[in-house]
Each structure stands twice: as C-alpha cells, then as structure tokens.
Amino acid sequence: MRATLMYKAGDVRVENVGDASIEQPTDALIRTVRSCICGSDLWPYKDLAPTEGGARMGHEALGVVEDLGSEVSNIKKGDLVIMPFAFSDGACEFCEEGLNTSCLDGGFFGLNSGIGAQAEAIRIPQAEGTLFTVPSTDDGPMLASLLTLSDVMGTGFHAALMAAVEEGDKVAVVGDGAVGLCGVIAAKMLGAEQIIIMGRHPKRVELARDFGATDVVSERGEEAAERVRELTGGHGVHAVLECVGSEQSMLTSMQIVRPGGAVGRVGVPHYQAIPETATTFFHNVTVSGGPAPVRAYIEDLLPSILDGTIDPGRVFDQTIGFDEVPDGYRAMNDRESLKVMIRP
Ligand SMILES: [Zn+2]
DSSP: OEEEEEEETTEEEEEEOOOOOOOSTTOEEEEEEEEEOOGGGHHHHHHOOOOTTOEEOOOOEEEEEEEEOTTOOSSOTTOEEEEOSEEOOSOSHHHHTTOGGGOTTOEEOSTTSSOOSSBSEEEETTHHHHOEEEOOOOOHHHHHHHHGGGTHHHHHHHHHHHTTOOTTOEEEEEOOSHHHHHHHHHHHHTTOSEEEEEOOOHHHHHHHHHHTOOEEEOOOHHHHHHHHHHHTTTSOEEEEEEOSOSHHHHHHHHHHEEEEEEEEEOSOOOSSSOSOHHHHHHTTOEEEEOSOOHHHHHHHHHHHHHTTSOOGGGGOOEEEOGGGHHHHHHHHHTTSOSOEEEOO
8 A cells, every 4th residue: 555654854755555454452444535734743843853763653543344353343344533642441430431532542633643545445443442434425524534633633522612702702722733723613602702813924814704704913923912902902811822832832822811711732842941931920810721622523523514604624635645745745845835735
C-alpha cells in the first residue's frame, strides 16, 4: 500500500510500504476514504531532524472497516468510521471522564506512533473505543465535514469549552487556520454574541465571517491587543481560543482576555513558559486546554453536521491524490492552501 513518510524537514515522500494488517485482537483495519494534512504536520515539516527510514504521517481519517480483531464487536466490516487523532480504549477512568487523550491504553496517531493516516489503509489500535460509526454516504461535502470530527472541528470545540464560552460572551479566536475557523463555529454554537477572528488572510477571514465571526482584527502584536480592547469596550474578551501555539499568539491571548475570563489553548505549545503570568494572577484569568478528546465530542457535534446546521468541511480548499501529497505539504506550508484533503 502507499503511505506518506517524512524523512526530514521539507522532505515528504509517498512510498510503497508493507500492507497494514491486524496485529492485536483489539485492532481494526480500515481502508482510507478520506484523510488530510494538518496544520500540526507543518511543525515537523519545518524542523524535523533526519530520521532513519522516515516517519509515518497523518492522524485524521475517515475509512471503511475491512477487517476486525477477535475482540472487537461494536463495529462491523463495511462500516464508515471516523478515526480520531488519538486512539483510546473507551473503558479506563480517563475515557469514562471523557478525557480520551489521557487514556491509559491510548496513544496518538502519526509522527512517533508508526501509524500514519495519510495512507491507503490504517491499523487502528483499541478499535472498540477509538472508532465511531457514522451513516454511510458518498456525498463529498458531507464526507469533508465528517472528516473534521477526526481533529479540527473537535479541537475548535475543545478550545471553546476550555475558554468557557457562554451565551452572550465576547470571544476572540487567535489563528485563522482550520482549527481557528472551527473555533468560530464552536463559539457560535455555544451562543457567543461577539466573535473576533484574529487573522489577515483574506479568504480565511471571509470564511470566518461565513461561520459567524462578527469582527476581524488583522493587526499583530501590541496593535492587535489594542484593537481588541477597542472593540470590546476597553476590557477585552470573556473567552480566548488560542489556536496557534506560538509564543506571540499566547502573549496576544493573555493581553486580550478580560479579568475573570479564560484562555483555552489548543495550539501545541512552542513556548517554554506561559507569558504574562502576573496578568493571569491579578486578573483571575483561567488558562486551560490541551489536546482535544475529540472522540468524546463526536456524539455532540455529529447531529449538527448531519442536519446541515454546521459545515466545517468548508475548511478544505484543496483535494489531492496520493501522488500530490508532497506538494500538498508545500502548499499548506506556503499558506496557498488552508487545509488539504487526500482522496485515494
Ligand atoms: Zn481509556
């Protein structure tokens, strides 16, 4: 089968590898229907040290179940399933609490796991707890929206929950990538009254407005913080969705949150310490977040996708085949593409 490997920063190849197969009785094997490239794949694309044999890439997929281990009974061959970016048993104390990303028998797909979703087939560990069966469809836009439940829509929703978005709130979303745009959708679902998207890419900002953003701040740094304060009566926002993970974006987040407010961070941190900790303390600001337990959110978000209330699949602005995957990475890294979908 073909799979995507990253050998070092900027070096992505699609190669023939051994076919994925069942290894444990708790595994499932899925044939990939859709997968995609994530903004977080761009971090290693910028800085991965040379690796022997290459690292398997990809952690988001929709697939059809082809084979099942002997202990998997809640899904069946032929099911269309969502593969969340982390696998989890669905049974341990953290899964019971809805924190599947801390599963005692779990782990993350992609890069360091040896299992990549940007491939023709995928072995799914802990399949009973990991996979989620959805109604079969060949509707392209619906498949795109279902695919966002693997990561970006669930992650945007997690940012909004961690930022404690409530009815009537003023909200800022830092980052106009796919997660930030899904964060706009989530903030609107939770009843935010004002949603400020912080970004400057014209097409992304336009999509953010379609998703429910009421204001756009395209300034950066101190000017951006000043602009948000102006838009919010001088005090900043109740909730900040930090969807980037850079030191600058975290600094901005801390500067625009209102006393008593919260910052929900879902961008993988590329900073050593949270900036402005004194501000957090004196303003009683909550800082929360982490990898989204997207498996736990599928049930909450799926009905709104199936009935057309939300269409997060619009974040995909390019669809490619396997041969074009290396160029897909380049296009996303150059910000030519917002999010690239792979169709076998
Ligand atoms: Zn668990």
